[in-house]
Amino acid sequence: MSSPAVAQRLAPFGTSIFAEMTRLAQAHQAINLAQGFPDFDGPDFIKRAAIRAIEAGHAQYARSFGVPALNTAIARFYERDAGLMFDPDTEITVTCGCTEAIAAAMLGLLNPGDEVVLFEPFYDSYPACIAMAGALPRFVRLHPRDGAFAFDEANLRAAFTARTRAVLVNTPHNPTGKVFSERELTLIADLALRHDAFVISDEVYEHLVYELEQPHLRLAALPGMRDRTLTLSSLGKTFSLTGWKVGWALGAPALTRAVRAAHQFLTFAGATPLQHAAAEALEHAEDAIPDLVAQFRERRDFLGDVLTSLRFNVFTPAGTYFILADFSRLSAESDVAFCQRLTREVGVAAIPPSAFYHNASGGHSLVRFAFCKQRATLEAAARRLQALRGA
């Protein structure tokens, strides 16, 4: 065959950085603080619910938009947690993780040539899904400012054009750990209203927030935004069950119809027994979440202190389970070279964040560490990282 096999739309995106760094970590027996998956199990009561669902014979295709028990549990949970009411039948779609919800939202909502405003650094599936939909990204950069990340209002305003169809927000934000403030979300909402754009709000880390004064706020809850916002999330991050791939999209019926138009042909439905177990998880979420969050906060502080003592400039995350740190006091290498050396020579894998920018100049002296690991794993990583002392 003369032409390359990968379609032109996808060729620029290569292999996901997560897969690449995990492969390198395995090859060098490095401790994997690269990919954001916990190295411990989710809560026992959820695992037992899955076993019961399998034994009860929930083995065939689920209803395409979710087993009724899960749609109802999601609706009840958002009502309790956020005071938001969603109809389980017409406004909630269960997907294969938030990743599929992102793809279904883009493919279902966007026409070729439409523009999507999004912030960079970004979760790496966003530009790929925008490209798969034939749409175009308009990037707004988050800059380090006073130990955190912020965007320039003028840049955000300038990113909106007559072709803007949607704005994509991720709060709490991977990889910076930023939790968008009320002022920032209100500005985004105003611009979406003014340009008649939809908002796609990826809130997959919605419960992993650590600072009382920086709570997670929902775009769908802002005045005028409920019916133009698609809220996306999943079970994986909150309950340390990333491999279950149970996610969802919440939105007004018109938006939900768009998501389902794509979802029915992407995966048709997610795994039936895991959806039943997810319903139980959400019915008892309030019992489980505070403990999980307290453990993550403690691990964030531990790893943050270790990195600071090694002269990394740490951006303490207000949410998510990632720490972004600047390593320019330790090395003048590119982020890719630094992360490869860290994996090969120090034995700790991390993510080079340039993969989250649309051109490689972004994120060049930054490194992202995941702290969703057992305390013993983080302590072992801390011992290995001491090799950087004096660098």
Ligand SMILES: Cc1ncc(COP(=O)(O)O)c(C=O)c1O
């Ligand atoms: C911002 C963001 N959105 C979505 C996802 C994917 O979620 P899921 O594992 O539920 O597909 C991730 C996973 O890392 C993420 O960081």
